Amino acid sequence: MSNVRWESPFPYTLAFNLFKKHLEEINRSYWAFVPAANTIKALANQELVDKTADPKKFFKIPDEEDRRIAPTYEEWKNDFSEFINYSRLNIIMMLSSCFETYLRTVVSLAFESKPGVIIDCKDAVDGARILKKDITYGDVTDKSYRFTEAIDDVCRGEWDKRFSSFQKYFGSAPKELLGLSRELDELRITRNNIGHYFGRKKKDYEAPIDFEPNETIKVSHKRILKYFKLIYLTARLIDGYLQKNIIGSYDIIKRYFIAISKGEIIKDKMSSDAYQLKKMIGRHELKKLSKSYYNELITFCETNYVECETDCIFTKNRCVQEINRRLTDKGISLIFNGRKVLFDSLAFKILLTKDNLYTDSRFSKRAVDNRHQVQYLHSSALIEYVTQKLELNANTIMNELKESFML
Known part of the structure; x- marks a missing residue:
């Protein structure tokens, strides 16, 4: 990174x-x-x-x-x-x-x-x-x-x-x-x-x-x-x-925080913060960058500048991206049916349901986005919890999660 x-x-x-x-x-x-x-x-x-x-x-x-x-x-x-x-x-x-x-x-x-x-x-x-x-x-x-x-x-x-x-x-x-x-x-x-x-x-x-x-x-x-x-x-x-x-x-980080404070960027699972920021910056004839840069920047901001580790501000997709990044940085690969795989959104939902993390206020918060749709936001504490659990069970956990979903 x-x-x-x-x-x-x-x-x-x-x-x-x-x-x-x-x-x-x-x-x-x-x-x-x-x-x-x-x-x-x-x-x-x-x-x-x-x-x-x-x-x-x-x-x-x-x-x-x-x-x-x-x-x-x-x-x-x-x-x-x-x-x-x-x-x-x-x-x-x-x-x-x-x-x-x-x-x-x-x-x-x-x-x-x-x-x-x-x-x-x-x-x-x-x-x-x-x-x-x-x-x-x-x-x-x-x-x-x-x-x-x-x-x-x-x-x-x-x-x-x-x-x-x-x-x-x-x-x-x-x-x-x-x-x-x-x-x-x-x-x-x-x-x-x-x-x-x-x-x-x-x-x-x-x-x-x-x-x-x-x-x-x-x-x-x-x-x-x-x-x-x-x-x-x-x-x-x-x-x-x-x-x-x-x-x-x-300057980009400041523009992002100002946009959030003014409601120019809003939490929306149909339109991520990264996409909204990319669209905002792209209107002003700056160098065109991929969405991955904006994902990386916003993940950095929310990971490093969050006021409390239990503040629930991360969307599911942001959590999954950050968890995979941390695993990659540590050189850890998840194994499913004998091959390397990434941690995905389905496995994330299964793990949170299995460990009752959706109902734990330290880890999750129910919210309604600007389209009036229900979603959950999560904390950096949850990201750390899931990363550690995957790290300790890298060779078996993906099979366990997928099997529990099939039952």
């Missing part, structure tokens, strides 16, 4: 998957604008040859708005260039916001996954175990959320300081990532100048009392492309490092 908790089969986190979609949205919008602006400039240049030509004769504009457009082609060109620059400034704001939203999300996942990093004991606690007991543990909007200050350490201020905090909590970051500090700081300063001083420099516009406005910061098309590449590369490097070393599959 692979280490489904710490080795994610996905190439990136759910946070990065969302970041990519936001980045693609901004990119498509920008590239809808670029050719349109170039076409407008080219056509206007063909029609309005004279600098003093009236642009109202070329552009379609309602008569009542005539006064709002520049009186000459030369002045219109200057206005349009300024508009293009403002558009690029706004793109920078969107790129920065997209990236910062991703950064806070992935860093919060890292702290939640291994909360021991706060006290320099990285592997002391598995955050998924805490999340299973208290779903508000992973809710950044909850007043009791415990990682806000640490997240701010990593996600605010100059990038040298951010990377210093990153390494304090999470270990040595990739050199390629650290090497992006200067460019990221340039983006941060540009973003702040746009957001706080509407495109002017802080030193000139922190509290201006001049008579004339300063020029806006000029941003070229080439610079925009540079920022697209910069934030994608930075996010990819951060994601790869944190997923491998800190997060593992915590």
Whole structure:
């Protein structure tokens, strides 16, 4: 069995998957604008040859708005260039916001996954175990959320300081990532100048009392492309490092527990948790994985994060899968009529009936699923009981169970 908790089969986190979609949205919008602006400039240049030509004769504009457009082609060109620059400034704001939203999300996942990093004991606690007991543990909007200050350490201020905090909590970051500090700081300063001083420099516009406005910061098309590449590369490097070393599959596990708490996944013998989770994850353009992975992940969660060994939360099929896994891990084979067989659902039902385990509250609980059908849920204590019994009687028990069924 692979280490489904710490080795994610996905190439990136759910946070990065969302970041990519936001980045693609901004990119498509920008590239809808670029050719349109170039076409407008080219056509206007063909029609309005004279600098003093009236642009109202070329552009379609309602008569009542005539006064709002520049009186000459030369002045219109200057206005349009300024508009293009403002558009690029706004793109920078969107790129920065997209990236910062991703950064806070992935860093919060890292702290939640291994909360021991706060006290320099990285592997002391598995955050998924805490999340299973208290779903508000992973809710950044909850007043009791415990990682806000640490997240701010990593996600605010100059990038040298951010990377210093990153390494304090999470270990040595990739050199390629650290090497992006200067460019990221340039983006941060540009973003702040746009957001706080509407495109002017802080030193000139922190509290201006001049008579004339300063020029806006000029941003070229080439610079925009540079920022697209910069934030994608930075996010990819951060994601790869944190997923491998800190997060593992915590994001998928968190999504699973949230889905259960919200009723998006419900106990249903016609549609297993694994199938429901696979369907949910599959809608979001992540790597397609077999149902066996989701079975393994959910079995791991329920086996390792159950609050009490007598909590009845496992379906019959989940129990059978886990029992077979444990037997395989121990190198034990069950024998029926001289050949190796797996423990199956029929044998499970016969054994539980024979040993009166359906009526023992430590092992079983009668429940009604969302289709109003009766089923039984079972505990980890039952899984352990059955596994031990099979282990001690591996050569004979399957014959005994099948024979008792025929009587």
